[in-house]
Every structure is written in C-alpha cells, then in structure tokens.
Amino acid sequence: MADRILIIDDEATLSAVLSIRLQATGFETEVANHGSAGLAAASLLPVPDAIVLDVRMPDLDGFEVNLHLKSNPRTAQIPVIFLSANVQDSARRTAIAAGAYAYLKKPYDPIEVIQTLRDAIQARQPSR
Amino acid sequence: MPNFVSDQNLTIGSKMQSRSVEEVRRLAIVAELTTNAVIITDQHKKILWVNDGFTRITGFEHDEVLGLNPGRFLQCPESDPETTRRMSNAINNGEGCRVELLNQGKDGRRYWLDIDIQPLLDESGQITGFVAVESEITALVEARLRAEAAERRQRLVVDGADLGTWDWHIPSGEVTFNKRWCEMLGYKHEEVESDVGSWEMVIHPEDHEPAMNALTEHFEGRSDIYRFEHRLKHRDGSIVWVLDSGRVYEWDAENNPIRMAGIHLDVTERRLAEERFELAATGSSVGIWDWNIDSGSKYLSPRWKSMLGYEDHELKNCFDTWTRLLHPDDRERCETVAEAHFKQRIPYELDYRLRHKHGEYRWFHVRGQAVWNADGTPLRMAGSLEDIHERKSLELSRGRLASIVEASEDAILSISLEGVIRIANPSAAAMFGFEPGQLAGKYESILIPEDCRQSELNAVNRIGESTRSPQYETRRVRRDGKEVEVSIVASHIFDENGKISGLAKIIRDITDRREKTALQESHRELAQLNGLLANQNQKLEEMSDRAHRFVDDVSHEFRTPLTVIKEYTSIIMDGLGGDVSEQQQDWLRTIDVATVDLNTMVEDFLDSSKLRAGRLRVDRRPVNIRKVFDGVRLMLERKAQARQIRLVERIALGLPTVFADEEKVRRIIMNLATNAIKFSPTGSEICISADRANTGDVEITITDQGQGLSASDLGLLFERFKQLPNAMSPSVKGFGLGLNIARQLVWLNLGKISVESTLGEGSAFRFTLPPSEPEIIVDRFLDRLHECEDCPGRIGALHIGLANANSNPSLLQHLLGVSTRPSDISLLDRDGRACLLFGPTGSIEKWVKRLESEFHESDSLSSEPLHHDLEIKIIGSWSFIDERDIARSSLLAHIHRDRHHG
Known part of the structure; x- marks a missing residue:
C-alpha cells in the first residue's frame, strides 16, 4: 500500500505540481487548499503517513495547523514537513521547536522533498 | 643649807606660834626650794630672810640684804610710781597686796615681778612682819606690752582710717563702740550706750532682717566672715551706708559665739555715686557689672538684670550667671577681648548676646575696665552693659543689604x-x-x-x-x-x-x-x-x-x-507530462537555469537587505572545512553541469578547524563559484581549493578560466550593485550583489577576500577563515575593529553563562546569535559559557542591560521558554585605539584561564 501524503498549501498550482511529482514517485496524495481544510482532511480522511505544510496561509497559518495536529492524539504522530518560501532562520527554528520533522524552503529541490518524506515515514516504521 | 633652814625654821617658828611646828617646817622647805624669790621682813619692812630664789633673780646674797628695805634697792626709776605707792600704802595699812612691778637686779638688769605680799600676824593679831613671794614674769609682761602697743597702733590706724569699731559681748548684749563709730552717725562717743540696742536703733528697718540673717549665717559657721552692707540712720536723718564686717573671736564650749568684733566702713559716698550712676544708667539703659576676679563674685546691677527681663533677686551676683546667659557663639570672642585687655590693656569693648528671660538672645554693647595689682594680675573688672539689640539688628540687616549690594552682579549706583x-x-x-x-x-x-x-x-x-x-x-x-x-x-x-x-x-x-x-x-x-x-x-x-x-x-x-x-x-x-523532444528539453533547461538565477537574485537581494540592516545572524563555531565543501558540492555540480563546466575540488591535508558560520561560508563559496560558472566559457574548469595561508589562516580559492578582469575593473569589483560590463556573455544576468555579499560575509567571518585576475586567462577569488584558536580570533577581531575608521568607542568583553543550560550548550550560542550584532563575536568554552567580544560600544553597562532584555525577549518568544538565569560578568572594556594590547592580553588571559578551568 502506497504511503499517503497530505499537502496543505494555499497555492493550488504548487499543490498540484507537487502532487503530480509525488504520485509519479509512488505516493498517494491528498490536497487541502488552506489550513482549516487541511485539519479537516487530517481528521476525516484516513490518517496520512506524512503532511507537507505551507507556512503562510490565509486562515490558519502553518504553525497553527501544526499546533492543532500535535495536540490531537489522532494526528500527533504524523510527521510534518514544512515547505515554505519564508527562508528566515527564525521560522525554521520555530517549526523544528514545534515538533516538525523538517523545514524545507521554496523553491524546493524535488529530490530533497521526496527523500525527506521517505526518511520521515521510515523513521515511524518501527512504531507501526 | 639644810642646817641653815632648820635654824631659820626655829627662828621663824618662834614667831609663828599660831602654826604648828610641823606646818612651819613644811613652809620653810617650800620657801627654801621654790624658784620664786621669798622675802621675809619685820613690821618695818626690814629684811629678815631671803631664799636662794631671791639671789638667783636679784643677784643679791642673803647676807647683803639683811636688815634692808627691799623697795629701796630693788625698785628702779622706770618702776611704775602708782604701783609702788599702792604697794606701800597697803603695807603701811598692814594689808596684803599683789602687784606687777618692774625691778632691777644687782647688775642693773630690769625684770618684771609678780609680787604677792602678805602680813605676818601674831596670836593677838599684831603685825610682826611681811612675807613677799615674787615670781619673774618679764617675758609675759613684755609680750603683753607689745600686744598693747600693737593694739594701740591698730587703734590709731582704725581711727585714722575712718573705721568705726565695735566689740560685742553677745550673751550680755554689751557692745563697745569706738569714737569714730559714733561720729559716723553724728553722735559723740559718750552719747552712745554700749549696748547692741544702739545699733538696732539706727539700722534701716529694711536692712535689719538681712543683717540678722548674715549674722546668723556667720554664727552657724556658714560664713567665715560676717560682711553686710547696710544703711544706718544719721542723727540728722540722712542715710549712712556702711560696709559692716566682723568675726566671732570667742566661742563657748557648745560653740556658741561669745564675743565678736568688727568694723564699720562708711561707703555712703561710693554708694551714692553708684546710685547716681545707677539712676543715670536706668535712664540710658545701661547696666552695671563689677566682677571680683579672684572670688568669682560679680555684682550685676538691677538695671543689668532688668535688661534681661529679670528682677534683681532672680539672678545671683556671680560670674556664672553671666557665663550662663552669654551666647555660646560669643564666648570665645569675649575671652579673646578680655585676654587682650588683661594682658595688653587693650580697651575691653565689644558686642555680645545675652539670653533674655524669654529665651531669645539680645545684643548688648559692653565696656569694661580692669584693676590690676602690682605684678599685673587683674583683680577686678567693672563695666557697663548697653542694650543695642535694635541697632544691632538694623546693622546686621544693613550689613546683609550692603553685602547684597557688594556682591550683586548688577551694577548698583547711588546718584546725588x-x-x-x-x-x-x-x-x-x-x-x-x-x-x-x-x-x-x-x-x-x-x-x-x-x-x-x-x-x-x-x-x-x-x-x-x-x-x-x-x-x-x-x-x-x-x-x-x-x-x-x-x-x-x-x-x-x-x-x-x-x-x-x-x-x-x-x-x-x-x-x-x-x-x-x-x-x-x-x-x-x-x-x-x-x-x-x-x-x-x-x-x-x-x-x-x-x-x-x-x-x-x-x-x-x-x-x-x-x-x-x-x-x-x-x-x-x-x-x-509525456514525451519531451530534444529541442523542448533544451528550452526547458534554459527556463530552469533562468529560474535558478532569478532565485539566486532574490536570495542575494534578501541577504543584502539583511546585511545592510544588520539583521543577519552569525553563528560562528569551530567548523571542519571539508564539511562545508560537502554542503555545497551537489548544488555547484548541478550548476556547473548545466553549463558544461568541470568542477574540481582540492583540500590540503592537515587543515585546522576554522572558526566560522558554516552556512555563511557555504554562501560565500556558492556566490563566488556561481559567479565563476557564470563567467566561464563552456568546457572550462573551475577549481575550489582549501589551503593553509602563511598567516595561519585557512584560505579557500575559487579559480576559473574565464575572461579575467582588467586592473581597473578589479577596483570596482566588490562595489554593491555594480556589475561589470560584459560583452562576452550576454546571457549573464544579476544585480551584481553576489560578490558584494560574499565580501561582507567574509568580513563577518573574520576573513579577508581578494582577487587575482589576468585578462583573458581567468580569475582567482580567495578568502580566508581564521583557525579556531583564541589568539588568532582575538587578533582578527581587533584587526577588524581597527580597519573600520568610523568606529570610535570601546571594545567590551563579557562573560556570559546560562545557569541551567548545561545540557544544551548550543542554546546559549543560539541566544547570542539572536541577541548580538553580526559583528560581535562569542567564543564558547567547554562549560557552555561564552566570552562575548563586542565593539564598538559606548557604555558597557548599557550594553549589558540591552543584552539582558534581548535575551529575555528572545527566550520568552521561543516556543519553549527556558526561563534561564542569565549570568553576565564584565571582563573589561578598553579603548581600541590606545588599549589594544591591554585588551588583547586581558582577553587571552581570561580565555585561557577558563580553558584551564574547563
């Protein structure tokens, strides 16, 4: 069974292209176009194996979404990989401090993203 | 001699038949042995017998005087005729007598005798003779006479000195007054009865009781001498002031006074003068004082006292009264003036303050005059006291006004x-x-x-x-x-x-x-x-x-x-998205490269902005240069591949760890190498190498085989926003920020950047990084500050630790990165504490405060606040123009000490 990735990003074109890339690599993807939709997807649909999360979003920003995910036992264990155009160190530190698995910058290197997702899912394997 | 006595006894005995033989015998022995002279005569005063005592006193032998009349040869011209007459009268009348008489001896010596003559009677009462017992009293009489003469002289003095005398037998009330005493009051001596009542009749009624008090005081032994000035009534009704003084000279066994004598001195004149003066003084508000320096008594006139609000009796007439009232601040001045008066006879005149009964001090003007004895010791001093309070107050306020005028910065003129x-x-x-x-x-x-x-x-x-x-x-x-x-x-x-x-x-x-x-x-x-x-x-x-x-x-x-x-x-x-043709693939690659370039530009733009705003965080740590190369290799290879450029990497063996911010070094290499790739023709080679420079630093060189730069272009190379005109590569785009950013990042990493270039052959960009050795880091830090011309101020050094962050030493590093400026340098020791070097700075204390608040803010903003206890200790602060060497040695001493402790 393929690993399911939830992509939460308000930039639909980017979600779409990342989705194509990930599906081509063998992932199943689910796309949410803003923060609250992402939370809804994470709780209603089958639990994803990893989440790719944007930071700047209109309703809930990525940090808030992450906080909700981490505070819900159902979703707390899902590895979160931030993918943001915000290249400030402080944002990166905040994300890592808040329990994110990784913080990757846009424009991203697709190979790096795929590798990070694989690593993250792999890291969770023993507990599954 | 015993025989003689016994013979004489018989002779006498026969004549003294009324007495027993035994009695006569005893008398004879006494008469014989006594030191007194004993003479026995017959009724005609002819000597019958004398004893040895007689010979001793008179010098005449027994036999020489037998039958003689003693008066004839013993009396001398100086013998008092009255006494001799009295003596012969008594004898002629057959009576006894006792006299004191001056006699002369055989050698003419005069001597006084106490002579006791008694008749000798027979049984019938007839006088048969006389017996005289004479004792010599010369010494006694002479003493008495001397005393009498002295008294006579004294009396002469007393009378001559206008002294009245009195001698009072207290139990009887009898008083002997002398003539002058009586005359003083206008009486004749005879007119005054010798009784204390005479005095009581003339004393002023108001003075009687105080006089009696003074006497009682003396009688009870409380005063050594009775002295009281009082008024007596003259016969003509006028007042006589006398200074009465006296002393008890005889006391009885119970210590009661028996006799007392004294004198009266008429002081009316003085008293009147004083009263006149006092009257005048009252009118002119002058008080009188009279100080007896020896006894300490100080007469203060009623006016003197009233000037201070007191009744006469409320203040004692003594020196202490004055000292007690004198303003403490004026005492020294008084003493100085008095001293000058006593010693140099400079007039005693000054102003001082005395305390009024109401408590306030008033100003007085004082004049005084001392009386000196022969050897210049002041005995007495008297003078006047004048109330000048109003005048003085005015003077003082005028003085104040005058001093204001004097001191005024404004010109003040009084013009007629x-x-x-x-x-x-x-x-x-x-x-x-x-x-x-x-x-x-x-x-x-x-x-x-x-x-x-x-x-x-x-x-x-x-x-x-x-x-x-x-x-x-x-x-x-x-x-x-x-x-x-x-x-x-x-x-x-x-x-x-x-x-x-x-x-x-x-x-x-x-x-x-x-x-x-x-x-x-x-x-x-x-x-x-x-x-x-x-x-x-x-x-x-x-x-x-x-x-x-x-x-x-x-x-x-x-x-x-x-x-x-x-x-x-x-x-x-x-x-x-499906198959892509070769042509399409090529075009897409062009899009991709352009995108990468655009992204680099955006990043450069952002970095440049950060650098300019001083917002770039620098996190320097010991770094292995190989690890840095690993971090850039992949990206550079892709870029190089896209332009078909060969990338060569060379790292010398045994390179030391450098002290640098790894990410920034990666950026420097990326920027320089990207630049090199941009300007290199396809198929050329770019070499990235790391070596040890002779300064000890690690030197990283990016060498290309591009077109190279002219000498003039080299100067412009690192100028911001300047891109060199480049006809050869029209495809190269960019803001020209890359080199500039690289230069700034090198600077932040305590390194130096340089370029060597030969037009048409290629360029070599070099930058250095300091090895992670405190000496070199401190030197580089100081060098760098020295390079910046516009940085006056000081170097500061702080020792910073987090009390509860031992488990996570990088936390401090992170916090320092956030809180300090990019140019500040922190050296972490093994205990997780940091030595922070910073400059330029003004007040180091202010800087510490700022640091603390930023630390705090940064901590509270982080997702997991640690509430750590920040420990900041000032290591020192130095002027980096004059104290560079001191700063260096102090810093290194501190760092090394810490290392050793670690």
Missing part, C-alpha cells in the same frame, strides 16, 4: 540730585571699566552716551508715576569708550525726612543677557532638533524595518511563483 555718583558697587566699577571705588565722586553723565541722555532723562522723569520703578533699556559707555547694552531699574532715594535725596540705579549688562538668551534659544533649538532627530531616527528605523520587511515579503512572494515555474519545468523535463 546733582548727578554725582555717591556709591558704586564693585560690579558697577567692573562693568564700566573702573577700579573699585573709582566711580564715586564722578558725574554719572560720563557713563551715558550723548545720544542716550535725553531718553535717560525721560526715563528718570517717569520715576514715581507708578508704584513700580521704571525699567528701561539703553546704552552705557565704558571708560574705554566701548558701549554696552544695559537694562536699568531706577528709583528715588529718600532721606530720613522722606525727601528725595537722590537716585538709585540698578544696571544690568544685557549684551551678556542677549547672548545668554541667544544661547538658551539655540539650546532650545538644539533640543528641538534633537527631538526631531530622534523622531526622524525612529522613523528611519521604522522605514528601514519596513523596507526590510518589504524585501522579505517581496522575496517570499517571488519565491512561490518561482517555485511553481521551476517545478512545472521540472516535471515536464522529467517526462511526467
């Missing part, structure tokens, strides 16, 4: 109605260029310029128009002809009758004031400007913030579409 300056204070003299005191007597007009005189007159005429004195501004001319701007307040001076006697002018030099006002004005303006500047500064800071945020936002906004473009290009190229 004729226009002559009467008084000018020192400021006036100074203001108009005169010596102090020179202005008085001159016409005021010399100070007034010609063209100001009319207006001066007008101003003066306005005096009195209102209650406020007119104030006007005009000019005055100095002695040297220079004019001064002045402001004048003029008023009238009135004499004691209220008539105008002159003008007072207070003149202020306002050239000065105008300057001052101007100065104040410019101060105010400066303050305003300062405020404005601060405001502007804040605005600029805000603008800079906004600008930076804008750049941040723009780069963020750029990134998203860039990512989209890049990512779609990428999936097409990867064939995810």
Whole structure:
C-alpha cells in the first residue's frame, strides 16, 4: 500500500505540481487548499503517513495547523514537513521547536522533498 | 643649807606660834626650794630672810640684804610710781597686796615681778612682819606690752582710717563702740550706750532682717566672715551706708559665739555715686557689672538684670550667671577681648548676646575696665552693659543689604540730585571699566552716551508715576569708550525726612543677557532638533524595518511563483507530462537555469537587505572545512553541469578547524563559484581549493578560466550593485550583489577576500577563515575593529553563562546569535559559557542591560521558554585605539584561564 501524503498549501498550482511529482514517485496524495481544510482532511480522511505544510496561509497559518495536529492524539504522530518560501532562520527554528520533522524552503529541490518524506515515514516504521 | 633652814625654821617658828611646828617646817622647805624669790621682813619692812630664789633673780646674797628695805634697792626709776605707792600704802595699812612691778637686779638688769605680799600676824593679831613671794614674769609682761602697743597702733590706724569699731559681748548684749563709730552717725562717743540696742536703733528697718540673717549665717559657721552692707540712720536723718564686717573671736564650749568684733566702713559716698550712676544708667539703659576676679563674685546691677527681663533677686551676683546667659557663639570672642585687655590693656569693648528671660538672645554693647595689682594680675573688672539689640539688628540687616549690594552682579549706583555718583558697587566699577571705588565722586553723565541722555532723562522723569520703578533699556559707555547694552531699574532715594535725596540705579549688562538668551534659544533649538532627530531616527528605523520587511515579503512572494515555474519545468523535463523532444528539453533547461538565477537574485537581494540592516545572524563555531565543501558540492555540480563546466575540488591535508558560520561560508563559496560558472566559457574548469595561508589562516580559492578582469575593473569589483560590463556573455544576468555579499560575509567571518585576475586567462577569488584558536580570533577581531575608521568607542568583553543550560550548550550560542550584532563575536568554552567580544560600544553597562532584555525577549518568544538565569560578568572594556594590547592580553588571559578551568 502506497504511503499517503497530505499537502496543505494555499497555492493550488504548487499543490498540484507537487502532487503530480509525488504520485509519479509512488505516493498517494491528498490536497487541502488552506489550513482549516487541511485539519479537516487530517481528521476525516484516513490518517496520512506524512503532511507537507505551507507556512503562510490565509486562515490558519502553518504553525497553527501544526499546533492543532500535535495536540490531537489522532494526528500527533504524523510527521510534518514544512515547505515554505519564508527562508528566515527564525521560522525554521520555530517549526523544528514545534515538533516538525523538517523545514524545507521554496523553491524546493524535488529530490530533497521526496527523500525527506521517505526518511520521515521510515523513521515511524518501527512504531507501526 | 639644810642646817641653815632648820635654824631659820626655829627662828621663824618662834614667831609663828599660831602654826604648828610641823606646818612651819613644811613652809620653810617650800620657801627654801621654790624658784620664786621669798622675802621675809619685820613690821618695818626690814629684811629678815631671803631664799636662794631671791639671789638667783636679784643677784643679791642673803647676807647683803639683811636688815634692808627691799623697795629701796630693788625698785628702779622706770618702776611704775602708782604701783609702788599702792604697794606701800597697803603695807603701811598692814594689808596684803599683789602687784606687777618692774625691778632691777644687782647688775642693773630690769625684770618684771609678780609680787604677792602678805602680813605676818601674831596670836593677838599684831603685825610682826611681811612675807613677799615674787615670781619673774618679764617675758609675759613684755609680750603683753607689745600686744598693747600693737593694739594701740591698730587703734590709731582704725581711727585714722575712718573705721568705726565695735566689740560685742553677745550673751550680755554689751557692745563697745569706738569714737569714730559714733561720729559716723553724728553722735559723740559718750552719747552712745554700749549696748547692741544702739545699733538696732539706727539700722534701716529694711536692712535689719538681712543683717540678722548674715549674722546668723556667720554664727552657724556658714560664713567665715560676717560682711553686710547696710544703711544706718544719721542723727540728722540722712542715710549712712556702711560696709559692716566682723568675726566671732570667742566661742563657748557648745560653740556658741561669745564675743565678736568688727568694723564699720562708711561707703555712703561710693554708694551714692553708684546710685547716681545707677539712676543715670536706668535712664540710658545701661547696666552695671563689677566682677571680683579672684572670688568669682560679680555684682550685676538691677538695671543689668532688668535688661534681661529679670528682677534683681532672680539672678545671683556671680560670674556664672553671666557665663550662663552669654551666647555660646560669643564666648570665645569675649575671652579673646578680655585676654587682650588683661594682658595688653587693650580697651575691653565689644558686642555680645545675652539670653533674655524669654529665651531669645539680645545684643548688648559692653565696656569694661580692669584693676590690676602690682605684678599685673587683674583683680577686678567693672563695666557697663548697653542694650543695642535694635541697632544691632538694623546693622546686621544693613550689613546683609550692603553685602547684597557688594556682591550683586548688577551694577548698583547711588546718584546725588546733582548727578554725582555717591556709591558704586564693585560690579558697577567692573562693568564700566573702573577700579573699585573709582566711580564715586564722578558725574554719572560720563557713563551715558550723548545720544542716550535725553531718553535717560525721560526715563528718570517717569520715576514715581507708578508704584513700580521704571525699567528701561539703553546704552552705557565704558571708560574705554566701548558701549554696552544695559537694562536699568531706577528709583528715588529718600532721606530720613522722606525727601528725595537722590537716585538709585540698578544696571544690568544685557549684551551678556542677549547672548545668554541667544544661547538658551539655540539650546532650545538644539533640543528641538534633537527631538526631531530622534523622531526622524525612529522613523528611519521604522522605514528601514519596513523596507526590510518589504524585501522579505517581496522575496517570499517571488519565491512561490518561482517555485511553481521551476517545478512545472521540472516535471515536464522529467517526462511526467509525456514525451519531451530534444529541442523542448533544451528550452526547458534554459527556463530552469533562468529560474535558478532569478532565485539566486532574490536570495542575494534578501541577504543584502539583511546585511545592510544588520539583521543577519552569525553563528560562528569551530567548523571542519571539508564539511562545508560537502554542503555545497551537489548544488555547484548541478550548476556547473548545466553549463558544461568541470568542477574540481582540492583540500590540503592537515587543515585546522576554522572558526566560522558554516552556512555563511557555504554562501560565500556558492556566490563566488556561481559567479565563476557564470563567467566561464563552456568546457572550462573551475577549481575550489582549501589551503593553509602563511598567516595561519585557512584560505579557500575559487579559480576559473574565464575572461579575467582588467586592473581597473578589479577596483570596482566588490562595489554593491555594480556589475561589470560584459560583452562576452550576454546571457549573464544579476544585480551584481553576489560578490558584494560574499565580501561582507567574509568580513563577518573574520576573513579577508581578494582577487587575482589576468585578462583573458581567468580569475582567482580567495578568502580566508581564521583557525579556531583564541589568539588568532582575538587578533582578527581587533584587526577588524581597527580597519573600520568610523568606529570610535570601546571594545567590551563579557562573560556570559546560562545557569541551567548545561545540557544544551548550543542554546546559549543560539541566544547570542539572536541577541548580538553580526559583528560581535562569542567564543564558547567547554562549560557552555561564552566570552562575548563586542565593539564598538559606548557604555558597557548599557550594553549589558540591552543584552539582558534581548535575551529575555528572545527566550520568552521561543516556543519553549527556558526561563534561564542569565549570568553576565564584565571582563573589561578598553579603548581600541590606545588599549589594544591591554585588551588583547586581558582577553587571552581570561580565555585561557577558563580553558584551564574547563
């Protein structure tokens, strides 16, 4: 069974292209176009194996979404990989401090993203 | 001799038949042995017998005098005839007698005898003879006579000295008064009864009781001598003042006084004089004092006391009364003046304060005169006391006023109605260029310029128009002809009758004031400007913030579409959308490179903005250079591949760990290498190498085989926003930020960047990084500060630790990175503490405060606040112009000590 990735990003074109890339690599993807939709997807649909999360979003920003995910036992264990155009160190530190698995910058290197997702899912394997 | 006695006994015995033989015998023995002279005569005074005592006293032998009349040969011309007559009378009458008589001996010696003569009677009572017992009393009598002579002389003195005497037998009340005593009161000696009642009759009723008190005091032994000045009534009704003094000279066994003697001295004259003076004194508010220096008694006149609010009896007449009332601050002055008077006879005259009964001190003027004895010791001092309180107060307030006038910075002139300056204070003299005191007597007009005189007159005429004195501004001319701007307040001076006697002018030099006002004005303006500047500064800071945020936002906004473009290009190229022709693949690669370039530009733009705003965080740690190369290799290889450029990497063996921010070093290499790739022709080689420079630093070189740079181009190379004109590669794009950013990042990593280039052959960009050795890091830090010309101020060094962060030493590093400026350097020790070097700085304390607050803020903002306890210790602060060497050695000493401890 393929690993399911939830992509939460308000930039639909980017979600779409990342989705194509990930599906081509063998992932199943689910796309949410803003923060609250992402939370809804994470709780209603089958639990994803990893989440790719944007930071700047209109309703809930990525940090808030992450906080909700981490505070819900159902979703707390899902590895979160931030993918943001915000290249400030402080944002990166905040994300890592808040329990994110990784913080990757846009424009991203697709190979790096795929590798990070694989690593993250792999890291969770023993507990599954 | 015994035989003789016994013979004589028989002879006598026969004549003294009334007495027993035994009695006579005993008497004979006594008569024989006594030291007194014993003479026995017959009834005709012829000597029958004398004893040895007689011979011893008179010098006559027994046999020589037998049958003689003793008076005939023993009496001398000086013998008192009265006594001899009395003696012969008694004998002739057959009576006994006892006399004291001067006799002479065989050798003519005079001697006094106490002679006791008794008749010898027979049984029938007939006189048969006489017996005389004589004892010598010469010494006694002479002493008495001397005493009598002395007394006589004394009496002469007493009488001559106008002294009345009295001798009082107290139990009986009998008093012997001398003549003078009686005459003093206008009586004859005989008219005065020798009784104490005589005195009691004449004493002034008011003085009787105090006199008795004084006597009682003496009788009870409380006073050694009775002394009391009192009034007696003269026969003519007038008052006689006497100084009465006396002493008990006989006491009985129970210590009761028996006899007392004394003298009266008439002191009426003095007393009257004193009273007259006192009367006069009362009128003129002068008090009298009379100080007996030896005894300490000090007579203080009633007026003296009343001047201080006391009744006569309320203050004791003693020196202590005065000292008690004297103002403590005046005591020393009094003593000095008195001393000068006593020793140098300088008049005793001064003002001092005495405490009034009401408690306040009043001013008095005191004059005094001492009386000295022969050897110059002052015995007595008397003088007057005058209440000058009102005058003194006035004087003091005038003095104060005068001192105000003296000290005033304004010129103050008193001008007579004729226009002559009467008084000018020192400021006036100074203001108009005169010596102090020179202005008085001159016409005021010399100070007034010609063209100001009319207006001066007008101003003066306005005096009195209102209650406020007119104030006007005009000019005055100095002695040297220079004019001064002045402001004048003029008023009238009135004499004691209220008539105008002159003008007072207070003149202020306002050239000065105008300057001052101007100065104040410019101060105010400066303050305003300062405020404005601060405001502007804040605005600029805000603008800079906004600008930076804008750049941040723009780069963020750029990134998203860039990512989209890049990512779609990428999936097409990867064939995810279907087959791509060779031509299409080529075009897509061009899009991709352009996107990467655009992204680099955006990043450069952002970095440049950060660098300019000083927002770039620098996190320097010991770093292995190989690890840095690993971090850039992949990306550079891709870029190089895209342009078909070979990338060669060379790292020398045994390179030391460098002290640097790894990410920044990666950026430097990326920027320089990207630049090299851009300007290198296809198929060329780019070499990235790391070596040890001879300075000890690690040197990283990026060498290309591009077109190279001209000498003039080299100078412009690192200038921001300048890109060299480059005809050879029209495809190269960019803001030219890359090199500049690299240069700044190298600078932040305590390194140096340089370029070598040969036109047409290629370029080599080099930069250095310091090895992670404290000596070198400190040196580089100091060098770098020295390079910046516009950094006055100081180097500071702090020792910083987190009390509860031992488990996570990088936390401190992180916090320091956030809180310090990019140019500040922190050296972490093994205990997780840091030595922070920073500069330029002003006040190190202020800096510590700022650091603490930023630490705190940064900590509270982090997702997991640690509430760590920050420990900041000041290591030192030095001027980095003059104290570089001191700073270096101090810092290294500190760092090494820490290492050893670690």
